[in-house]
Amino acid sequence: MGKVLMKGNEAIGEAAIRAGCLNYFAYPITPQSEVAEYLSRRMPEVGGMFLQGESEVAVAYMLFGASACGERVFTTSSSPGISLMSEGISYVAGAQCPVVFVNIIRGGPGLGGILPSQGDYFQATKGGGHGDYRLLVMAPASVQETVEMVMMAFPLAEKYRNPVMILGDGLIGQMMEPVEFPDHLRTEPTNKDDWATNGMDTRKDNKQNLVKSLYLDPTQLNDHNLLLKAKYERMKQEDVRYEPYNTDTDYKVLIISYGTMSRVCRTAIDNLKAEGLEVGMIRPQTLFPFPEKAIHDAAIKESCKAVISIEMSMGQMVEDVERCVQGKRPVEWYGKCGGDVPTPEEIMDVVRNWKLET
Amino acid sequence: MGKAFKRPESLSENHTHYCPGCTHGVIHRLVAEVIDELGIRGRTVGIAPVGCAVLAYNYFTFDFQEAAHGRAPAMATGIKRVRPDLMVFTYQGDGDLASIGMGEIIHAANRGEKFTTIFVNNAVYGMTGGQMAPTTMPGQRTTTTPFGRDAESIGMPVKMAELLAALETPGYIARQTVIRPKYIVRAKKAIKKAFTYQMENRCFSLVELISTCPTNWGLTPAEAVNWAEDTLLSYYKLGEYKTPPE
Numbered sequence: 001m002g003k004v005l006m007k008g009n010e011a012i013g014e015a016a017i018r019a020g021c022l023n024y025f026a027y028p029i030t031p032q033s034e035v036a037e038y039l040s041r042r043m044p045e046v047g048g049m050f051l052q053g054e055s056e057v058a059v060a061y062m063l064f065g066a067s068a069c070g071e072r073v074f075t076t077s078s079s080p081g082i083s084l085m086s087e088g089i090s091y092v093a094g095a096q097c098p099v100v101f102v103n104i105i106r107g108g109p110g111l112g113g114i115l116p117s118q119g120d121y122f123q124a125t126k127g128g129g130h131g132d133y134r135l136l137v138m139a140p141a142s143v144q145e146t147v148e149m150v151m152m153a154f155p156l157a158e159k160y161r162n163p164v165m166i167l168g169d170g171l172i173g174q175m176m177e178p179v180e181f182p183d184h185l186r187t188e189p190t191n192k193d194d195w196a197t198n199g200m201d202t203r204k205d206n207k208q209n210l211v212k213s214l215y216l217d218p219t220q221l222n223d224h225n226l227l228l229k230a231k232y233e234r235m236k237q238e239d240v241r242y243e244p245y246n247t248d249t250d251y252k253v254l255i256i257s258y259g260t261m262s263r264v265c266r267t268a269i270d271n272l273k274a275e276g277l278e279v280g281m282i283r284p285q286t287l288f289p290f291p292e293k294a295i296h297d298a299a300i301k302e303s304c305k306a307v308i309s310i311e312m313s314m315g316q317m318v319e320d321v322e323r324c325v326q327g328k329r330p331v332e333w334y335g336k337c338g339g340d341v342p343t344p345e346e347i348m349d350v351v352r353n354w355k356l357e358t
Numbered sequence: 359m360g361k362a363f364k365r366p367e368s369l370s371e372n373h374t375h376y377c378p379g380c381t382h383g384v385i386h387r388l389v390a391e392v393i394d395e396l397g398i399r400g401r402t403v404g405i406a407p408v409g410c411a412v413l414a415y416n417y418f419t420f421d422f423q424e425a426a427h428g429r430a431p432a433m434a435t436g437i438k439r440v441r442p443d444l445m446v447f448t449y450q451g452d453g454d455l456a457s458i459g460m461g462e463i464i465h466a467a468n469r470g471e472k473f474t475t476i477f478v479n480n481a482v483y484g485m486t487g488g489q490m491a492p493t494t495m496p497g498q499r500t501t502t503t504p505f506g507r508d509a510e511s512i513g514m515p516v517k518m519a520e521l522l523a524a525l526e527t528p529g530y531i532a533r534q535t536v537i538r539p540k541y542i543v544r545a546k547k548a549i550k551k552a553f554t555y556q557m558e559n560r561c562f563s564l565v566e567l568i569s570t571c572p573t574n575w576g577l578t579p580a581e582a583v584n585w586a587e588d589t590l591l592s593y594y595k596l597g598e599y600k601t602p603p604e
Contacts, residue, residue: 023440049439054465058432061425061462065436068423069403069444073436091426197421197437199444201400210415212406212424 003178008143008168009034011179012076012102013042015150018181020188021072021100022048025062027055027081030114031170032104035076056081060088067097068211070196072154072189074100078170079108079120082128089163090129093228094213096195098157101135102150102166104173107338115339116170118259121316124167125288132225134232135165136239137287139258143177145285151185156239158190160231167287169312170339171260235289242291243283245269250303251280253351254329256295256321257310258284260341265310268347279351280304287317295324304329306354310347311335366390368399370419379572379579382410384536385478386417388546389447392553393420402445403437405430409451410484428459431466434473445556446473453483456492456516463522467562470527474552475562477518480569481590488574492516495589500574515593519566523599529561531600535568537586541596548598561602568594 006014013035016024024043026036036052043050053059059075066073077085082103092099105120107113124137136156140146149166157164193203200206215221246269247254257265262283269279282298284291299307307329309318318333325331334350336342365371368390376382393399399420406414408427415422425433430448437446455463455477463475482500483489489502493515497506507515519533530552534545545567552563568590572582 025436025439051435051439053432053435054461058429058435058462058465061429061432062436062439064429065405065423065433066440067436068433069421069437069441071440073440087426088429095424197403197423198441199401199403200420206400208415208419209421210424211422212415214412214424 003180005176006143006179007034007174007176008146009104009173010038011143011147012150012173013038015147015181016074016100017042017046017048018186019151019154020186021074021154022046023066023071023073024049024075025051025053025059025066025073026075027053027059027077029078029081031106032076032078032102032173034173035102056084057087060085060092063099064088064092064095064097067092067099068095068197070189070192070198074102076102076104078104078106079117080111082120082123086123086129089135090131090133091213092163093133093135094131095211096161097163097211098161099163100150100153100157100166101163102168105167105169113339114170116260116312116341117337117339118169118261118312119316119337120167121287121311121313124165125290133228134288135163136160136235136289137165137167138241138285139167139287140172141259141262141283143172143175144179146172147179147181148185151182155187160235161195162231167259169260171341239286240289240291241285242294243285244294244298245281245283246273246278247280247282247298249278249280251278251301252303252305253279253354254298254304254307255279255281255310256284256307256317257281258287258317261310261312264342264344265347267344268351271344272348272351277351290320290324292324295321296326299325299329306330306332308332308334308350308354310342312341313337366394368393368419370417372416374417375413376410377573379570379582380410381480381536381567381569382478384542385476385567385569386414388536388542388549389476390418392546392550395550396553396557398445398553398557401443402447405433405446405448407448407450407454408485409454411449411451411478412485414449428454428457429462430454431459431462431471431475435466435469435471438471438473442472442559445553447476447553448473449476450478451484452479452481452491452493456518467522467529467564468525468527470529470562472556472559472562474556475564476549477564477566478569479518479566479594480571481515482571482574484571484574495593517594519564519599522564527562528602529600530555530563530602532598533566533568533594533596535586535591535596537568537570537583555602
């Protein structure tokens with residue numbers, strides 16, 4: 001199949017189907033309601049299941065119940081909706097179910113606004129719900145990459161028996177770009193007979209399966225948390241993804257930026273290069289696991305004088321960047337909220353100012 | 359001649375953690391008997407609530423999921439929508455279903471989800487230690503209504519069966535009790551009807567069961583039965599509130 005021009009939100013819905021996921025539960029919220037509108041038409045065409053739940057709270061548990069009986073399921077929502085789902089996400093993570101969540105972030109806090117933001121970085125990477133758990137979080141920078149990450153999310157969720165989140169901003173959902181759906185990313189669900197509540201009759205062992213997160217015995221609960229921690233450590237070993245840009249030069253400044261924001265940074269880096277100033281960039285494609293080593297190694301390159309985290313938030317990812325740089329270079333933050341995406345010129349000014357000071 | 363009375367295959371041999379005089383054990387047995395009689399154990403998934411019955415999966419011998427407080431109907435919806443061939447029931451108490459889970463149960467019933475709910479109403483929160491429930495009676499003392507439930511400020515107890523029966527979507531809604539042996543046959547009949555409607559893919563089904571909680575009522579098991587019969591059964595009337603059209 002060749003390229004087609006699609007809106008990000010519709011491409012998300014189609015990508016899930018092409019990945020082999022035919023079950024979608026959702027509750028409408030701007031700026032991603034087009035996913036539900038698209039799938040309400042499309043799922044019946046492919047023999048899939050579409051259900052609009054009564055709230056994001058309920059949707060999270062519909063996903064939980066469906067996933068717990070071994071079926072591929074996913075949802076899409078936006079920031080306030082993800083807050084409501086966060087209770088359920090904690091249970092899904094605790095009970096080790098492979099659900100895929102897509103968050104097309106809008107501005108916050110509270111009702112905030114409906115324009116693009118990256119203000120949910122903390123929520124996605126540090127918890128959101130209660131207890132010790134992590135999501136595997138991927139952040140696409142184009143509609144094509146969104147398609148690929150959605151398609152990759154299902155086997156990754158099954159590999160770890162853990163929820164996976166695709167973190168996009170409103171621009172990713174709303175913009176139109178040419179996309180293709182790679183056939184090689186279509187996967188078959190893994191066999192879940194050893195844990196899923198899919199009915200004892202369907203299994204060879206004919207034993208009860210339980211999907212639960214309650215461990216009243218403190219030793220058992222600690223063991224359960226150690227098991228979860230081991231999965232998160234394995235993610236750090238096996239599934240860190242990032243993209244370097246212009247890092248084969250003697251860059252003076254290193255930018256860390258993800259999602260739509262990183263595309264603006266690319267333009268700024270190209271323009272500065274034309275002016276004779278080299279700037280490198282590491283674009284995290286996974287926000288958890290975070291590309292810790294790549295950022296550390298890029299920051300301590302001899303030519304590099306400073307690291308700047310550029311985000312559409314008031315400084316969230318910068319805390320992880322500081323952690324990676326370990327005080328070996330100055331780490332700064334630049335960003336904006338509210339949907340007013342920083343322009344290449346603004347970013348060029350921020351970088352130039354750094355050069356003047358050092 | 360074979361055994362006239364034996365443990366249902368759907369019920370495990372574990373000793374329950376329920377208090378003396380609690381009706382969960384009787385209700386577990388009735389559910390297990392019905393599942394055995396319908397021959398559906400191998401394709402049944404139960405959903406445990408938050409509350410005293412959270413460990414119900416230790417006493418049944420088929421697949422189980424464990425919900426968050428009040429969310430069991432949403433989980434059951436999820437299962438039935440992706441695996442309509444599975445037989446699914448939620449087992450919920452009054453705090454779980456009528457308070458924090460009010461939204462989930464009403465919408466599941468209104469969508470006509472094809473699962474069964476066993477609703478155990480003992481007019482009090484059990485697991486958390488005897489706090490007021492939406493079904494607590496006026497004047498009833500609980501740990502959060504030390505002077506008795508004041509209907510003026512808290513409102514009247516919620517009648518879930520009547521409330522759900524008012525929905526236009528077809529369903530099977532009944533209220534029975536298991537507080538004395540004489541009620542048990544009718545209770546089991548309602549449970550069996552509820553599961554049968556699900557097997558026939560007919561409608562949502564819910565059986566409310568008026569129950570006792572001597573521990574949190576501060577009564578002996580015998581006193582609890584009398585109080586339930588006098589006070590609860592005069593407010594929560596037994597019967598079938600809704601049946602699906604033939």
